[in-house]
Amino acid sequence: MHAIDRNDFQLSVAPMMDWTDRHCRYFHRLLSPHARLYTEMVTSAALVRGRQLRLLEHSQQEHPVALQLGGSEPQELAVAARYGADAGYDEINLNVGCPSDRVQSGKFGACLMREPTLVGDCVKAMRDAVDVPVTVKCRIGVDEQDEYADLQRFTETMIAAGVEILVVHARKAWLQGLSPKENREIPPLDYERVYRLKREFPQLSIIINGGITTVEQVQAHLAQVDGVMLGRAAYHDPYLLALVESALYGEPLPERDDVLRHMQSYIEAELARGTSLKHISRHLLGLYQGEPGARGFRRMLSEGAHLPGAGWGLIEQAMAPRRVAA
Known part of the structure; x- marks a missing residue:
């Protein structure tokens, strides 16, 4: 396993279905030389069983760029992770936060937060298969599983599996009754729960995600956690990436x-x-x-x-x- 430079995760753009394709990532890279970019979620089944390796296409200009995988079968995820690493991705990320019906029916995404042991097995299989970092993106809770102790146990299991970087969307997910869009807006944000996670697990790099829309908010979060992941704000107002880049890294603002x-x-x-x-x-x-x-x-x-x-x-x-x- 290559050593992880935690500073590489200070700023990132979230994986977003139908949005963060290779064209979007190329554009975002022009606005932010340092941001870590993520693919849309690619299912392990599409790569391993469907042999849709075209889904791994990306340009060299995108680096550092991570492949986000969806799945719940450890060996299949291991093979998919290997495909991703062989294709040149700098990180493999496991989706444990998407609440869509399609994802639930495939037994991956946010429903996996109920099965931390299985997620740990998936992570371990992926880490054994590749030399690049294997990370996890999750929610702070799911349905009635909404106590801090549940997130704490999930995190402990991830650390035991070898996770060093955890991306946490600071909203819980409702798997029934809310659409994916509503799940990004209706459950209240709880940043303090993510901050507490960092205080209690200082050895873990915590990246916070959810509702972050300004340079000032990015800087405030970075006083509490290791990194900030921007989502819809970076897509709808992409120049925000250049503003954050300038504030964090001193890069001149481009026209x-x-x-x-x-x-x-x-x-x-x-x-x-x-x-x-x-x-x-x-x-x-x-x-x-x-x-x-x-x-x-x-x-x-x-x-x-x-x-x-x-x-x-x-x-x-x-x-x-x-x-x-x-």
């Missing part, structure tokens, strides 16, 4: 237009291999959030990116009136 222009060669290469512009441009829509002309930029891309022949020229057109408005 939004320059970030977009750095996407040109990537976009043109992707279009040449048959990728539709809409699959890339959808991740760019929030770049000018709160800036003059932002609405027109979003509208032009949203209305034009799906049309036949749409290419870099559309993005140039979308930028032009925004510059006039500024």
Whole structure:
């Protein structure tokens, strides 16, 4: 096992289904050289039984980048982790926090918090299979299993399995009665429970996730835990990544237009291999959030990116009136 540099986990962008694909990660890397990026969740069954190794595709510019796996069968997860490590991922993360019905039916995600011993077996099998760090992303509780003692036991089991990095979404998950979207919004945030976990398990690197939307909040959390994982805020207002990057690492703030222009060669290469512009441009829509002309930029891309022949020229057109408005 390679030694883990805990500083590598100070800032990260959460794995988000249908959002953090390879195009999104390439874009986010331009905004934040240091942030640790995560794939969407990939099921171990898709890799091992479905042989869908195309799901592991990523560019070298994305590093450091982690593969998030979903599954509950230790040996299958071990094989999937090996595929991920062989593909060049810097970390393998096990999803123990997703509350969707599809995930529950596959017996993985947040329902696994009820079975810490099984999760420990999965982690151990994965750690035995790869040299890169194996981490876990969980919730603070699930359904009626909502006492701090439950999270404490889960954490103790993870440490016994060799986990050194635990990412904790500071909300519990309701597996019945709430949609995945509602599970990201309705259960109240309990940051203090995550802070307490860090105080009681100082040897464990704790990364906090959930409802974090400003540079000031990031800095306040870092006074209590080892790292902050940004989710929806980083997606809908991606320039937040640049602001946090500047505050934490002293990086100069890039101009939004320059970030977009750095996407040109990537976009043109992707279009040449048959990728539709809409699959890339959808991740760019929030770049000018709160800036003059932002609405027109979003509208032009949203209305034009799906049309036949749409290419870099559309993005140039979308930028032009925004510059006039500024």
